[in-house]
Amino acid sequence: MYHKELDPFPANFLWGAASAAYQIEGAWQADGKGPSIWDTFSKLPGKTYLGTNGDVAVDHYHRFREDIQLMAEMGLKTYRFSVAWSRVMPDGEGAVNEAGLAFYEELVDELRRYQIEPVLTLYHWDLPQALQDKYNGWEGRETIAAFKSYCRVLFERLGSKVTYWVTMNEQNVLTSLGYRWELHPPNVADTKRMFQANHHLNLANADAIALFHELVPTRKIGPSFGYGPMYPLRADPNDVLAAENGEAFNNSWWLDVYCKGKYPKVIWKQLEALGIAPQLLEGDLELLKRAKPDFLGINYYHGGTAAQNTLEKERIASQEKAFSGIDPYLMQPKDQQAQTPETVLFQSVENPYLEKTDWGWEIDPVGFRVALRRVSDRYDLPIFVTENGLGAIDLEKDGKVHDSYRIDYLAQHILEMQKAITDGVTVIGYCAWSFTDLLSWLNGYKKRYGFVYVDRDEEDEKELTRIKKDSYYWYQEVIQNNGLRK
């Protein structure tokens, strides 16, 4: 069934699964934990699916031993989780909550007991509410220093026990949903503020990496980026150019900063022209240049497709007309453009070749190979796939969940990853999203990703029983075989 000449996965390949604190832990006020911006935001009316919040989630905080037992039985080699900052530092800075820190140490020890390599994410979106209130969250430079102090606590306590560390999870997603589309906290719609907060996140990322290299020089650290390759809609050079612009706007805007320490010029000039480029202070660019990640975490769900923007087309046409004396100005006013800074660069369009999930996400396994190849060629770093998976409605009946659609999805993506490895890309590991079912930020428990079903829904927490899906047994075999069966 699979191509015979594919390279095998490396012997020490890290087969894993991933999660995030807010989406699984629950125990939102237990043992001294402070509130996070998600604890607050999820309680605003109408913001999440049926008003779901992470107060209980799948209660992993109290059931982590049972969950790790299931991981061990599956044969998982690695498990990616995130630390809730406000569990460790309830106010985001200052006093450390020993009980919170001890929880993560026990979690790491328990994983190690079963030879499961922990991958620790420092920031998966749950900023302490105290920092939002005090410093305006990531818009205030003080939050960068607070992040560094929180990282120091974790590096000192767990540096000797955790080999792989992730700084920021999907900075691109958190900034656009939080500061542009009002879909995540802090519920803002302002691109100028978004780019400034994003710049501070870049500095926090760099600061954390630099500190890590000083304190834990033998371990590895890098950010996890939500990467989607951009395709041109047609071979029309205007669309190809649009896709280049889209790649720069959606991807290089972050990846160049992480890996090369600089912002891509084409986007910087566009933001500057619109008056929304972030303000840089002396020393910022030096810090960004100095802090190099050891690997790149890639979360892959889908890519995007670009066409030349029709507004831009009109602008060019009108300029041409201007030479013959006709009014040239058809473009949006500048302040409107500032809210959609990509307008002149590209237009996102549907890809006519791809099927979609129930939530309208394109299914594109080949895009995964393209993604791994592009990122590897551009940045020449080992890649850790820190997320990939299918969100679907799962039906449980008599203690079984037949999720063949998830098996198909994952098998296709794993095959493309193996092709990318055969092409020459270095991939350290692969974490499917997710291990157990968990709370989707905006889709409650309707949209599920796990290998392990958790019996609860939006209205009823029920017993939170863990049930192995068909995909659990399938992935167990993949791990045993170190890859897909031939």
Ligand code: BG6
């Ligand atoms: C990634 C996030 O963007 O996508 C995860 O890192 C998230 O935290 C996952 O759960 C799937 O998103 P959604 O919206 O389908 O739950």
